Each structure stands twice: as structure tokens, then as C-alpha cells.
Amino acid sequence: MLEALRRKLFAGGRGEPITVVSGLPRSGTSMMMRMLDAGGVEILSDGERTADVDNPKGYYELERIKDLEGESDKSYLRAARGKAVKVISFLIKELPDDNDYRVVFMRRDLDEVLTSQKKMIDRLESDDTSAADESMKEAFRNDIVRVRLFCKGRPNFELIEVNYRRAVEDPAAVARDANAFLGGGLDEGAMREAVDAALYRNRAGRDAPA
Secondary structure, three states: OHHHHHHHHHHOOOOOOEEEEEEOOOOOHHHHHHHHHHHOOOEOOOOOOOOOOOOOOOOOOOHHHHHHHHOOOOHHHHHHOOOEEEOOHHHHHHOOOOOOEEEEEEEOOHHHHHHHHHHHHHHOOOOOOOOOHHHHHHHHHHHHHHHHHHHHOOOOEEEEEEEHHHHHHOHHHHHHHHHHHOOOOOOHHHHHHOOOHHHHHHHOOOOOOO
8 A cells, every 4th residue: 555655656747657568588578468459558569570480470569669778868658658568678677767667577487488589599590609598597587686676666667477378378367467457448358369379389398489
């Protein structure tokens, strides 16, 4: 109750909250964006990155977000108020304080994340020479902790964590949780149907889409 009051006091005139779908790369952020889109949330995306074999149902990205760390003028994000935008976990700390944020943070088994990333790198014929798996997993764990602490320490941030596997196996429950977190009013049935369970289960542990 005290936390809710604190957030209201700091809300000021920032308008509707921005729904931020975040997580590590290949953690299910595109799937969650698709669920929100189906549920009736307007998506802020430029469509520049189109669907491919890694994400056959699309990425739902705004290309400019990738430059968030180096930009001084981030006022364009005000256009995302009342909408949803995808922001990779590493860039959460770069979001400007003149907005309120509801962060839907996707969590996925780190071994699955690494496997999926490697598959994508191989397909892109990248020369990337990533560090050993254990070092990468440690970096991922640290990033998750940073996001949690950052959101907890900001009065204009709220956070819910969503398990990727649970979203695939029980999309109705995840749709219900997400709808409640975002204030209600979304089409939970459409959100549930947006998850192509067969697609994810058939590729699980190999290179399931993000």
C-alpha cells in the first residue's frame, strides 16, 4: 500500500505508463509482444526487422531503441505512452525518468537462451567469438539482478517477471497475470491464442524463437 502511494505521489504529469517488454536476448520478448498485440495493446514498432527463421512470427522492434544508450534526446519515447515497446534488458537503465513504466520481464532457462543465441549466430554466419558458457551465464545473471534492483529503486517503474516455459505451457495463466499487472481490459483469450505452442515445443531446447 505504501509503495502504491509513493508511486502515485511521483507520477506527476507523465501521462499513461509505457509497457516495456524486456529480457535477455532470445528470452521470449517477441512472443510476449505478440500476446500484448493480440490482447489489444498498441505496439510501438517500425517493422524494420522482419520475420525470419529465428522469429517466424516477427520481432516487434523499434530500431531506434537499440541506440538508447548513446542518445541524449530520448523524448521520442513519449510516443510510447499507453503503448508497448520492446527494450533489451541491458538498456532498461537508459530509459528516461520523464515516463512511467510497467516492465514485463521475460525469464528463460539460461542454457536455452545460450543455445538459441548460438543457433542464431551460426545462421547469420557471424564471426562472434563469445566467452565460455559459464562466463556468459554469469553475465546474464548479473544483468537480471541489475534490472530487478534498478526497477525496485525507481518510483516510476513497476516490474513483473514472466517465465518463458510457463507462457508456452500455460498461456492462459500468463495472459491473466499480464492483464492484471497492466490494469485489466485486455482480451485474455486472444492473448492465449497468440502463443503457438506447437512451434515452441517442437523447437524447445534447440532454437525456439524468442
